[in-house]
Amino acid sequence: MRKVYIGVLGFGTVGQGTVKTLLENKEDIQMRTGTEIEVKKIAVKRLDKERNLTLPSHLFTNDPYEIVNDPDIDIVVELIGGIEPARSLLIKAIENGKNVVTANKEVIARFGRELLPLAGEKKVDFYFEGAVGGGIPIVRPLKICLAGNRIYSVVGIVNATTNYILTKMAEEGWTYEEALKDAQSKGYAESDPTYDVEGLDAAYKIAILASIAFNSRVNVEEIYREGISAIAPIDISYAEELGYVIKLLAIAREENEMLSIRVHPALIPMHHPLASVRGVNNAILVHGSSVGKVMFFGEGAGSLPTGSAVVGDIIDIARNINFNCTGRISCTCFTEKKQKDIGEIISKYYMRMKVKDQPGVLAAIATCFGEEKVSIASVVQKRQIGTSAEIVWITHPSRERALRRALAKIEKLPVVEEVNLILRVEE
């Protein structure tokens, strides 16, 4: 067995978690793989920056091309994040015949369609277990363990920031703003939280999972997205009274050879396997034709958990290098299934509205629903707000397009002051 050399691009949170994991468990890893894995070089932006993990200075370079062009390096580990220069470096590394590990969800979701086939051509490995769900094994289980299944759906809580915020709102009664501020102070949310709270991060992740599960390219731009900022503590209370919790879900389903992929908050029943996923944890529920429902749960982000996934990939490639079989699992996107428009989905809905507190209001609204064939499961009058009343509707499964048509009419009714929130209900 020959020694395997790796080069690391980027030495931020995940880069340090990866190198720390490799160094701390060096002996065990060597025994498990039969191979010594050595970090030859680490590319950083600033050589003089202070870091938590102190390493000999000869390991560092500020020229990432020194790594991707180094003939000794077997595996390039890209942990810079973002599109450029990550994408160009990955392409160059693959063209140079290097195996690649990355945790860069954005590059994979948007450019996987060019990177993976290139890796296939060059017969190198391109692994990205760390791109989804932090340290939770999900990419490899989907690609190998569950490969005998027709996958019906993948539904996940894949963004730690928003799950932390929603957990705090539910458990502490905080507003969205209070919970966000707390998440920011703990380092769970960025100062500009848009990427997380508007569901962009989750959209990249579900695009990756859907492309594996359904063997199809997925256009991220077409994924329907809704964030969590409109949710009020009162919605969480109302949901709870109805036996539900509110979670930001990333959903991918195959229906009649089309894909329904979306990221939005939803009510899920209290006994749903995803309902008890609290704080910064993530979980992914996969429904397959033979396996039934399986769930993968764990810390969804962070230095060491994501480092764990990256090191798992490195170990797998080290074995492949020594058995001369890199590239044995290449791109499996052999179809291009279309995405369904959000208007086409069928779902139950939760709606909270503020209306004039007078007779005939319910009848007027119910007529609008009825005209569009949206069937109502329940309607309850909640708080009194001044001279207005707050009412909450739950529908039976309805087509979203019909619901939206009904709501357009309802919003024009003089007795309706505001439609505050509409959430989908997933069973």
Next chain:
Amino acid sequence: MRKVYIGVLGFGTVGQGTVKTLLENKEDIQMRTGTEIEVKKIAVKRLDKERNLTLPSHLFTNDPYEIVNDPDIDIVVELIGGIEPARSLLIKAIENGKNVVTANKEVIARFGRELLPLAGEKKVDFYFEGAVGGGIPIVRPLKICLAGNRIYSVVGIVNATTNYILTKMAEEGWTYEEALKDAQSKGYAESDPTYDVEGLDAAYKIAILASIAFNSRVNVEEIYREGISAIAPIDISYAEELGYVIKLLAIAREENEMLSIRVHPALIPMHHPLASVRGVNNAILVHGSSVGKVMFFGEGAGSLPTGSAVVGDIIDIARNINFNCTGRISCTCFTEKKQKDIGEIISKYYMRMKVKDQPGVLAAIATCFGEEKVSIASVVQKRQIGTSAEIVWITHPSRERALRRALAKIEKLPVVEEVNLILRVEE
């Protein structure tokens, strides 16, 4: 890519689930692997038996050696179960250079130490994802995805029968006997349920998981086992009042280079990730140095779920065959760690006793605990039973040996009528 031929030994529940999965998703599997996988032969005991899955008669043989000696067959899939003839057939198959898939927990737990090194010598694959947790991916995630971690513990609900029984006792208020009868009528328990309810099945499974997690051979005979038949509905109620649920756990921990492996019912806090695992589901919680806690959840048994795991293994081997790299992951038991005696473990304990209802009883019992340095967290007097009282104790973490010494004294006290149940409390 060349076609891969498989031979199946045994065509019971899992055998049929495996072949059904292979046939139903043939096209997808072929696209995913780039290889056609064909079932060449199936060995059965009785050729004339009626089966749910009808296949052409030329596929069947009643001579399993026709399969293990067939030069065309690449992968032998052993789904007979039990030690013999399974073990001899596996050895012969490996000696003939065939790759092997099995879901036979007993053979692996007891004879993995001879089978896996033999497979390594012959450079063939020996996979057994279906042996633990039905369709839940756990063996491969442990061997690859989490291979960068030092594993601290693996704790699982790995027996569907007992989890079904305990769930029904908790949710329906049934006695153990009632729940067992119901499980038997639904096919979840055998007419002789010993293998499941006394924890033997779980012991094989945790032996397999521990050997992977800790890279050590594990002697199944040394695993401490306790079954669930002594648990009464009242214990489940008392546990609930204290904020716990009772589950049959399979536990493996590494502590100071020694292994603590055991199967027994335990109280776990209501918010523990394993607490919400209901019915015939299984879940395995792995605690690793980098990944933190990750959990794998799903149906723990059954024809199609286990078939899903077996087919995942077949697909992985088919890829290895075509890349000429079978045997790339071989035995990783490179140490032989000793198992700790159960007396050496430190745990909290739940104890239910029947005592004379008179002054001074608590003091007498508490004195025995105190003498052995077992510290009490709480004691509550529960029901009155005739002239006796029922009391429930919870200890602080104590060494089991000390607790047992205290209990030996307590059982001799004239005021103590019966020590009904002792359960460990896992946090």
